[in-house]
Amino acid sequence: xxxxxxxxxxxxxxxxxxxxxxxxxxxxxxxxxxIGGRSLWVDEAMLALNIKKSFGELLLTLExxxxxxxxxxxxxxxxxxxxxxxxYSLRITPLLSGIGSLILFLITIKKxxxxxxxxxxxxxxxxxxxxxxxINEFKQYSTEVFFAVxxxxxxxxxxxKSKISLKIILIxxxxxxxxxxxxxxxxxxxxxxxxxxxxxxxxQKQLSIITSSSTxxxxxxxxxxxxxxxIYQKNPNFKFQPLLEYWTGSFMPFPPKSxxxxxxxxxxxxxxxxxxxxxxxxxAREYPLIKEIFAYVFMxxxxxxxxxxxxxxxxxxxxxxxxxFLFTVSIAASAVKKYPFGDxxxxxxxxxxxxxxxxxxxELIRQMSKANKIIPVIFLILIFFLxxxxxxxxxxxxxxxxxxxxxxxxxxxxxxxxxxxxxKNHQVYYLPQWEFYADKPFDFTDLEADYTTxxxxxxxxxxxxxxxxxxxxxxxxPAKNKYKxxxxxxxxxxxxxxPFNFLKKKIExxxxxxxxxxxxxxxxxxxxxxxxxxxxxxxxxxxxxEELKNWADSLKTGEKKIADAAWFFLHNExxxxxxxxxxxxxxxxxxxxxxxxxxxxxxHYWMEQLKDNxxxxxxxxxxxxxxxxxxxxxxxxxxxx
Numbered sequence: 138x139x140x141x142x143x144x145x146x147x148x149x150x151x152x153x154x155x156x157x158x159x160x161x162x163x164x165x166x167x168x169x170x171x172i173g174g175r176s177l178w179v180d181e182a183m184l185a186l187n188i189k190k191s192f193g194e195l196l197l198t199l200e201x202x203x204x205x206x207x208x209x210x211x212x213x214x215x216x217x218x219x220x221x222x223x224x225y226s227l228r229i230t231p232l233l234s235g236i237g238s239l240i241l242f243l244i245t246i247k248k249x250x251x252x253x254x255x256x257x258x259x260x261x262x263x264x265x266x267x268x269x270x271x272i273n274e275f276k277q278y279s280t281e282v283f284f285a286v287x288x289x290x291x292x293x294x295x296x297x298k299s300k301i302s303l304k305i306i307l308i309x310x311x312x313x314x315x316x317x318x319x320x321x322x323x324x325x326x327x328x329x330x331x332x333x334x335x336x337x338x339x340x341q342k343q344l345s346i347i348t349s350s351s352t353x354x355x356x357x358x359x360x361x362x363x364x365x366x367x368i369y370q371k372n373p374n375f376k377f378q379p380l381l382e383y384w385t386g387s388f389m390p391f392p393p394k395s396x397x398x399x400x401x402x403x404x405x406x407x408x409x410x411x412x413x414x415x416x417x418x419x420x421a422r423e424y425p426l427i428k429e430i431f432a433y434v435f436m437x438x439x440x441x442x443x444x445x446x447x448x449x450x451x452x453x454x455x456x457x458x459x460x461x462f463l464f465t466v467s468i469a470a471s472a473v474k475k476y477p478f479g480d481x482x483x484x485x486x487x488x489x490x491x492x493x494x495x496x497x498x499x500e501l502i503r504q505m506s507k508a509n510k511i512i513p514v515i516f517l518i519l520i521f522f523l524x525x526x527x528x529x530x531x532x533x534x535x536x537x538x539x540x541x542x543x544x545x546x547x548x549x550x551x552x553x554x555x556x557x558x559x560x561k562n563h564q565v566y567y568l569p570q571w572e573f574y575a576d577k578p579f580d581f582t583d584l585e586a587d588y589t590t591x592x593x594x595x596x597x598x599x600x601x602x603x604x605x606x607x608x609x610x611x612x613x614x615p616a617k618n619k620y621k622x623x624x625x626x627x628x629x630x631x632x633x634x635x636p637f638n639f640l641k642k643k644i645e646x647x648x649x650x651x652x653x654x655x656x657x658x659x660x661x662x663x664x665x666x667x668x669x670x671x672x673x674x675x676x677x678x679x680x681x682x683e684e685l686k687n688w689a690d691s692l693k694t695g696e697k698k699i700a701d702a703a704w705f706f707l708h709n710e711x712x713x714x715x716x717x718x719x720x721x722x723x724x725x726x727x728x729x730x731x732x733x734x735x736x737x738x739x740x741h742y743w744m745e746q747l748k749d750n751x752x753x754x755x756x757x758x759x760x761x762x763x764x765x766x767x768x769x770x771x772x773x774x775x776x777x778x
Contacts, residue, residue, distance in 0.1 A: 149252055152252035152253070152255075152256060153252065155256055156243075156252070156255050156256055156259060159256060159259050159260055159263065160239070160243050160259060162263060163239050163259070163262065163263035164236065164239065165532070166263055166269055166528060166531075166532065167232065167235050167236060167239065167269065167272060167273065168232075169531070169532055169535055170269060170270075170272075170273040170531070170535050170536060171225070171228060171232045171273055172535070173535025173536065173537070174224050174225060174535075175224070175535065175536060175537045175538060175540065176224070176537075176538075176539060176540045176541045176542045176570065176574070177224060177227070177275060177570060177573060177574075178538045178539040178570065179539070179569055179570055180274075180276060181227075181274060181275040181276060182569040182570040182572070182573045183200075183201035183202070183203050183569045184199070184201070184203045184205055184275060184276065185222075185227055185275055185573055186200060186201060186569055186572060186573055187199045187200055187201070187203055187210070188210070188213060188214050188217055188222065188227065189222070192211060192214065195207065195210045195211065195214065196368070198372055198373060198374060199372075199374060201569060202374045202380060203374060204369075204372060204374045204375055205276070205277050206277050206280070206317075206318055206319050206320055206321060207318055207368065208315070208318040208319045209230060209277045209280055209319050209320070212230050212319075213226075213227055213229075213230045213275070216229045216230065224275075227275040228273060228274075228275050230279070230280070231272055231273055231274060231275060231276075231278075231279035231280075232272075232273065232279075234272065234279035234280045234282065234283040235272030235273065235279050235282070235283075237283050238272065238279070238282045238283045238286050238488070239262070239263070241283070241286045241287055241290050242258075242259065242262050242286050242488055243255075243259060244290060245286065245289055245290045245293055245492075246258040246259060246492065246495070248293050248297065249293060249453060249456065249492070250495065250499070251499075253499055253502075254495055254496075254499045257495050257498055257499060258491060258492060258495040260521065261491045261494065261495065262488065262491055263528070264521065264524035264525050264528050265413065265414075265487060265491065265524065266415060266524060266527060266528075267412060267413060267415060267481070267484060267487065268282065268484065268487055268488075269528070269531075269536075270536055271481055271484055273536075276481075277319070277320055277321060278481055278484050278485075280319045280320045281320040281321065281322040281323065281484060281485040282484060282485050282487070282488060283320075284312075284316040284319065284320045284322075284323045284326060284485070285322065285323075285326050285463075285485040285486065285488060285489065286488045287312065287316075288312075288313075288316075288326050288327075288330050288459075289456070289459060289488065289489055289492070291309050291312075291330070292330070292333060292455050292456070292459055295333075295334065295337045295338075295455075296337070296452070296453070296455055300341065300343070301337070301338060301341060301343065301346050303345065303346065303349060306338075306346055306349045306350055306353065307349070309334070309353070310349070310350075310352075310353035310356070310357075313327055313330075313353060313356075313357045313360075314353075314356065314357065314360050317357075317360060317361055317364055318364065320485070321476070322467075322476070322482070322485040324361050324364075324365075324476075325463065325466045325467050325470060325476065325485075326463065326485065327357050327361065328462075328466045329459060329462035329463045329465070329466050330459070330462075331354045331357065331358075332462070333455055333458060333459055333462070334350055334354065335347075335350060335351065335354065337455075338350045381474075384477035384482075386479075387405070387471060387477030387478050387479045387480065387482070388471045388472070388474050388477060388478075389401050389402065389405075389468055389471045389472040389478065390472075391472035391473070402468060405468075405478055405479055406436075406464075407432065407433075407436065408479055409478075409479055409483055409486075410432040410433075410435050410436045410439070411428055411429060411432040412479065412480055412483070413432075413435065413487050413490065414428070414431045414432050414435050414523075414524070415428060427523070431523060434520070435494055437497070438494040438497035438498050438501070439490060439493050439494050439497060440497070441496075441497035441500065441501060442457075442493040442494055442495070442496035442497030442498070442500075443457050443461075443493060443496075443497075445496050445497060445500045446493070446496050449500075450496070456489070456492060456493065456496075457493060459489060460486070460489040460490060460492075460493050463485075463486045463489060464486065467483060467486065498520070501513075501516075502516070502517070539570065541570045541571060541574055542574050544654045545571065545574050545575045547654055548608060548654060549575075551656070552608075553606065555606070556606045556607070556608060557606070557607045557608070558607070558608045558609075606656060606657065607656075607657045608654060608655065608656050608657075609654070609655040609657065664688075664689045664692050664693060665685055665689050667699075667702075668680060668684075668685055668688045668689060668692075668702070669685065670728075670729060670732055671702060671703075671705075671706040671729055672684075672706070674706075674725060674728040674729045675706030675707065675709065675711075675712050675725075675729050676706065676709065676711050676712070677711060677715075688702065699761060700758075700761070703729070703730065703757055703761060704754075704757070706729060707725075707726060707729065707753075707757055712725070719744060719747050719753075720740070720744065722753055722756075723735055723739075723740055723743045723744065723756060724740070726753075726756055726757060726760055727739070727760070730757070730760045730761060730766055731760060731763075731765055731766060743756050743759075746759075
């Protein structure tokens with residue numbers, strides 16, 4: 138008997154060591170993501186541009202249709218004052234909140250699970266991709282997770298105490314007051330927490346504690362009302378129509394008017410689990426059905442966990458009730474159009490859901506072990522296979538989303554006078570990133586229209602034909618069909634970091650994946666167009682491929698000048714045999730050099746010049762030195778004076 142107890146104690150110690158190893162891995166994952174220093178993506182950049190405001194101005198309406206809890210903004214601003222405005226200083230608050238959430242989660246599960254349950258719960262937390270990603274984003278999502286975990290921990294403390302002290306109530310009370318100024322979703326957490334708090338203290342029949350708890354509950358509700366009416370209700374950003382349209386599917390239709398409205402809740406609950414278990418990695422990216430199956434498995438574990446707790450762990454019913462209340466209040470808030478339900482705005486509920494899933498998972502494994510020891514091992518491998526793979530990968534290569542820093546630095550170092558930047562339609566939305574990293578306005582050199590103007594394919598065509606070099610920032614994949622015109626130009630630079638681009642020519646590698654910038658050599662293509670025009674109008678035929686290449690290459694390298702080409706095509710035998718009169722010569726010169734017929738005034742002018750004893754070369758030189766000819770994309774090449 139003593140020997141068995143010793144073995145059990147050793148096994149328990151090993152599991153404790155494993156638990157802290159998993160915790161350390163979680164810390165490493167969070168810090169690794171932070172150190173990776175990914176560029177702010179558009180939502181972060183739009184909020185970050187407001188941090189330059191004073192503390193007083195941050196209380197007012199934010200720019201770029203942004204909204205964030207005021208204490209989250211203040212703490213973030215303090216870090217930027219201390220360390221300077223950068224990605225790293227902005228993300229200190231999210232990082233600290235993330236580490237705090239991990240620590241609190243560990244403390245919480247140690248109080249409610251056996252060693253096996255602790256290992257499973259913590260493992261689920263550190264491999265949940267959405268938690269890890271958004272904990273490192275410069276938005277309030279990390280503080281929302283922190284306060285949700287903190288109030289779950291408060292419930293655990295209240296439940297394990299046979300007698301609740303006034304000190305605990307005071308700590309909980311003041312935390313509740315502060316939380317709503319750090320986190321939007323803390324309002325939902327508080328409203329889900331209040332009935333469980335009051336039930337617990339009333340059950341103990343301690344009059345002073347009941348009075349204190351009731352008082353704090355009333356203060357919490359008053360605090361929420363003050364925050365809502367003084368700040369949120371007056372802030373037009375909360376009524377920004379495009380934002381409401383973006384989240385329209387996350388507001389429950391109320392009252393329901395159709396079968397689709399009635400099915401909104403089960404559909405969005407399923408979507409929540411798909412979002413929570415999302416692992417956009419390897420074959421899961423190619424086969425979305427895998428994501429759905431994975432989500433259904435966790436939905437099953439969640440329901441099984443609820444049944445298990447209500448049947449066998451009645452002393453921990455509060456965990457189930459708190460989680461259900463979170464869902465209920467969140468859905469109710471969406472019904473009155475105050476808070477969307479789902480996606481990253483429901484991130485704060487994930488830790489509680491993972492705890493309930495762990496109840497189901499531990500019991501399911503116990504039941505499986507009775508049948509066969511290998512079955513639970515296989516099941517756990519299947520459960521953790523998809524989420525663990527990206528976490529291993531991202532230890533080597535942190536998550537990147539929309540890299541822009543190295544792109545801007547590359548452009549600044551390699552741009553030339555006269556270069557243009559092409560803004561694709563779908564990228565206009567991303568301009569705040571460029572403003573944050575390159576200062577407003579972004580340096581769109583020689584762009585005729587305002588830099589926020591959306592470019593169509595036709596606009597692009599006109600701009601490319603009139604310029605020597607055009608830059609395209611970002612992945613052109615989403616726009617490749619609409620902007621096939623770009624592919625007719627010669628991409629002389631594709632700067633990227635992805636290793637599979639090695640098959641392309643002249644790639645230069647930047648500091649981050651997803652950092653892509655193209656430089657299109659419009660000069661070369663414009664020269665080809667010019668040579669094509671010379672051949673068709675001067676020789677009456679299209680050039681052979683080798684002829685076209687030889688001419689374009691010799692003009693580009695400077696071996697020959699535009700004047701040489703013009704002289705050749707305007708003085709060859711075919712041309713001279715077919716062009717007899719001065720008027721025919723002027724018309725042909727216009728077609729060759731300007732790709733159009735002469736207007737009446739131009740024709741008259743050049744006819745008068747010939748009558749005044751000017752030769753035909755004078756006309757050629759005059760047309761090539763005209764602004765119209767120089768704006769055909771060959772202005773950087775030497776022209777006759």
